[in-house]
Amino acid sequence: DTGVSQDPRHKITKRGQNVTFRCDPISEHNRLYWYRQTLGQGPEFLTYFQNEAQLEKSRLLSDRFSAERPKGSFSTLEIQRTEQGDSAMYLCASSRPGTGGFTDTQYFGPGTRLTVL
Amino acid sequence: LAKTTQPISMDSYEGQEVNITCSHNNIATNDYITWYQQFPSQGPRFIIQGYKTKVTNEVASLFIPADRKSSTLSLPRVSLSDTAVYYCLVGRESGGYQKVTFGTGTKLQVIP
Numbered sequence: 001d002t003g004v005s006q007d008p009r010h011k012i013t014k015r016g017q018n019v020t021f022r023c024d025p026i027s028e029h030n031r032l033y034w035y036r037q038t039l040g041q042g043p044e045f046l047t048y049f050q051n052e053a054q055l056e057k058s059r060l061l062s063d064r065f066s067a068e069r070p071k072g073s074f075s076t077l078e079i080q081r082t083e084q085g086d087s088a089m090y091l092c093a094s095s096r097p098g099t100g101g102f103t104d105t106q107y108f109g110p111g112t113r114l115t116v117l
Numbered sequence: 118l119a120k121t122t123q124p125i126s127m128d129s130y131e132g133q134e135v136n137i138t139c140s141h142n143n144i145a146t147n148d149y150i151t152w153y154q155q156f157p158s159q160g161p162r163f164i165i166q167g168y169k170t171k172v173t174n175e176v177a178s179l180f181i182p183a184d185r186k187s188s189t190l191s192l193p194r195v196s197l198s199d200t201a202v203y204y205c206l207v208g209r210e211s212g213g214y215q216k217v218t219f220g221t222g223t224k225l226q227v228i229p
Contacts, residue, residue, distance in 0.1 A: 004160070031214055042204055042219025043161065050214060091160050095215065104215050105151075108160030 002026070004094050004109035012115045013082055020078045021112045025094030032075050033106060034067055035091040036060065043091050049075060082116045089113050118218045119143040119207045126224040135192045137223050139205030142186050150181060150188045151217065153204045161204060161219075165190065192225075200227045 005024045013019050025032050030051050035043035046065070048056040051072035061067075064082075069075040079086055089111040095104035122140040129135045141150070149168055153161035165172055167179040167188070178191040192199060202224050208217035 033214075035219075040221070042222055044219070045217070048214050055214065056212060089158075093160070104210075105163050105166060106215065106217070107163065108153075111158070111160050113158070 004092055004107055006090075006092050006109040006112050008112055009110060010113050010115075012117065014117050015084060016081055018078065018080045019082060019114065020076055021090055021092075021114075023075045023077070023092030023094075023109060025074070025092070026107060027073075029094035029096045029107075030072065031095045031097070031104060031106075032069055033093040033095075034075070034077050035093065037089040037091055037111070038087075046077075046090075079114075082114075084116045087114055087116045118209070118216060119145065119148060120218070121205045121207055121220045123203075123205050123220060123223045125221065126226065128226045128228055129195055130228050131196055132194050135195050135199075135225060137190045137192075137203055137205075137225070138187055139190070140187050141205070141207045144185050144207055145209065148185075148207045148209045150179065150185075151206045151208060152177070152179065152188075152190045153206065153219075154199075155202045155204065155222070164203075195225075195227050197227050197229060199225065201225060 007022045032049040034046040037043040049069040064080045067077045091111045092109045093106040095106045119141040151166040152164045155161040165179045172179045180189040202222040204222040206217045
């Protein structure tokens, strides 16, 4: 279990540019979540994948945001035409369905901090 | 999902037991309670999860009364490295995945 990894850890970009982040989940986890966290707030749900299928998207995920998980392993989150309001920490989490009547446990990566100038 | 309410901040001296209480008045029958810890510039780290009564692991205990409208995270003998933000979440399996909502958390400051 090597944990969830995210790349890059930091990204600075100019308004209007496109950015892409990558998440590598724990290998046996088929569930993958993306969250966004702004300063002083808890993480907010963006989207969810089960294997390669994107099953849920938050209303926070505007049409400038797109996420993929092409082979059910790593995932990418792309933001097009970035705006200053997109500045935040983008977190990825992975899990597998709970057993024994319990819900799953989401394991988070270190996050990608995006700064839009 | 039920909204959670926690104190915004708490201070504790090193070596003391810390109890952080979370209110979730509208918790539903199939909702679970989970606590996460987050250090600056890191992702949240799972601490403990429970449904009712008491759960204990190597780092914390979680107390949930019978009505489940609140829960208390207990950290025994805190150290300076426990200074972090602690989030209480209520979540459930819905639509094939775990739906959770993070609040603003409790910022715990451990004082030497």
